[in-house]
Amino acid sequence: MSHLAEQKKLLVSLGLEAHCGLLEDFAAFCAREIAPSAARIDAEREFPGESLKKLAAKGFTATSFAKESGGRGLPYPVALACTEHVAKSCASTALASGIHGAVARGVERFGSPAQKKRFLTGLVSGKKLACFSLSEPEAGSDAGGIQCSALPGKGGYTLSGKKTYATNSGQAEVYLIFARAPEGITAFLTEKVKGMTFGHRFETLGVRGSSTREILFENAKLPEDAMLGKPGEGFDIAKSILNHGRLSIAAQALGIGQAAFEKTLLHVSRRKQFGRPLAEFQESQMKLAEMQSSLAAARALTYHAGALKGRGDEAASEAAQAKLVASEAALRVCDLALQLHGGRGYTEEGEVHRHWRDARLMTIGEGTSEILRLVIAKFALKEAQHDQG
Ligand SMILES: Cc1cc2nc3c(=O)[nH]c(=O)nc-3n(C[C@H](O)[C@H](O)[C@H](O)COP(=O)(O)OP(=O)(O)OC[C@H]3O[C@@H](n4cnc5c(N)ncnc54)[C@H](O)[C@@H]3O)c2cc1C
Incomplete structure (x- = not known):
């Protein structure tokens, strides 16, 4: 059975037959628009910005987000079936898009009305790219051990420390940063700010188009309203x-x-x-x-x-x-x-x-x-x- 036929059978078994046509169209789009540049992206370690733009224009980033968030409200398995075709065509593009989508989910679920207004539409439409930065040089699997500090002060927090392996870093417009505040690990949603710089870009074995870099914080000031959720909920x-x-x-x-x-x-x-x-x-x-x-x-x-x-x-x-x-x-x-x-x-x-x-x-x-x-x-x-x- 072909890939598409197998996917469709699964969607039918989940009662989602209405979306099989969309999947077929999307698979053809990926083969035509995304796959041809994959070998070059890999060989030249080129960030797949153009492919991401094409996916956004096709409405892929918005697939399963709620309509009130600016999404298309399509069922989650349909989005996963589409993701398969992006990755089948270009894994670097799929990785960049996957982490972006996960951050947008976080904003949809935990964001304040002001944060949703400021960030969510741009993320769901794919006009702005997101980065998720939890890992640190000394805290990978043991992510609860992160040390990047967030010190409270007048009107906000000061971040200091080093994050690592952040996919989309340097290329993204929106950053979800996890740092240690006095109350525990706390999440911050921000654009690039003063005191935040990008370090080494890793020469990865695969997904070579991906921008995997360190993020360095040196007394970077973030306002109180940059916090996603509450202190210690990160x-x-x-x-x-x-x-x-x-x-x-x-x-x-x-x-x-x-x-x-x-x-x-x-x-x-x-x-x-x-x-x-x-x-x-x-x-x-x-x-x-x-x-x-x-x-x-x-x-x-x-x-x-x-x-x-x-x-x-x-x-x-x-x-x-x-x-x-x-x-x-x-x-x-x-x-x-x-x-x-x-x-x-x-x-x-x-x-x-x-x-x-x-x-x-x-x-x-x-x-x-x-x-x-x-x-x-x-x-x-x-x-x-x-x-x-
Ligand atoms: C290309 C790339 C992109 C990434 N993108 C992101 C990103 O966007 N954002 C982000 O925050 N992070 C990102 N990461 C980091 C990634 O999540 C970590 O590499 C991963 O969680 C493992 O952490 P580590 O590399 O520190 O390995 P370690 O934690 O040092 O683990 C090394 C080995 O020890 C094993 N191990 C560790 N603890 C235990 C245990 N308790 N029991 C058994 N085995 C154990 C691990 O399974 C592994 O095999 C990325 C990494 C790469 C390589």
Whole structure:
């Protein structure tokens, strides 16, 4: 079954058949408008600004946001299905767009009326790009240990410290920064301010168009109304945003894996060894079957988690499960794709090595597979204790 056909079947099973036409149109748009520049973006480490603009103009950034936030009000699984096509076409574009969307969710849920008025329309329409900055050099998986300080003073807070690995940093107009205030971790929503500078841009293995940089704060003054939520609520806000982000990463991983799978189907049908196409060897067929079924299983889990989220469920465990399963499936699929491409998979001739490099991030960003397993187990144990009374 083709990618699109499989996605449509899943949407139908969720009662979302009305949106299949939109998905078909969007898939064709991505193949036509986003995919052609992906290899160049990767090779030149070019920020995918043009692709992001095209997605915004197509209405993608607004897909599943509420109409009162300026969105299109489409169901969450439809947005995830669309995200797959963005990632299948260009993973750097999908990553930039995914983190942007997660921040916009945070503003929609936790923003004050003034913050929504100032930021939300621009974020939902995609006219302004957002950055999420939680990680620090000494606090990655243990994000609760961040040290960047937010000291209260006259009329606001003074931020000092170093953030790292912030996707879209330097390119974004809107920054969601997590810092430690006396009450605990606190979130701040701001445009670029004096005292805030951008450091090293990391030369990443994959998603090479992404702008992954340090953000440095040196006595940067933020007004009181830059705070998102209340003092000390930052970690809960970060977790809520990460739940959205994890679902987006799950869909991105699926798109990357699907791209590698489809290229492999073509390759094994064309490439002959020992006088026969590779596709005729049973060993190739075993690999193809594993690729197809692991993507299908991960897709079902991801759309299911999206459907729960769309109904207002926090779905923290389901989002973690979807991200864990989809990212590990994508990595395995890309690895098998590379193997089936032989030397071509390892060289610049084919594009499978790009998909492999892009997939490699998916088990690390927005919670490593190890941390997600801890999260999932914590929820399972809590449920069991609850059931036992
Ligand atoms: C390209 C890229 C983009 C990113 N974008 C963003 C972004 O936009 N915003 C942002 O805030 N961050 C971002 N990050 C940071 C990312 O979220 C972290 O890299 C990730 O959370 C892991 O943290 P770490 O790199 O410090 O690794 P560490 O926390 O040092 O972990 C190293 C290893 O130890 C394991 N480990 C750690 N603790 C445990 C434990 N308790 N039990 C078992 N194993 C454990 C981890 O699973 C991992 O395998 C990005 C990172 C990259 C590479």
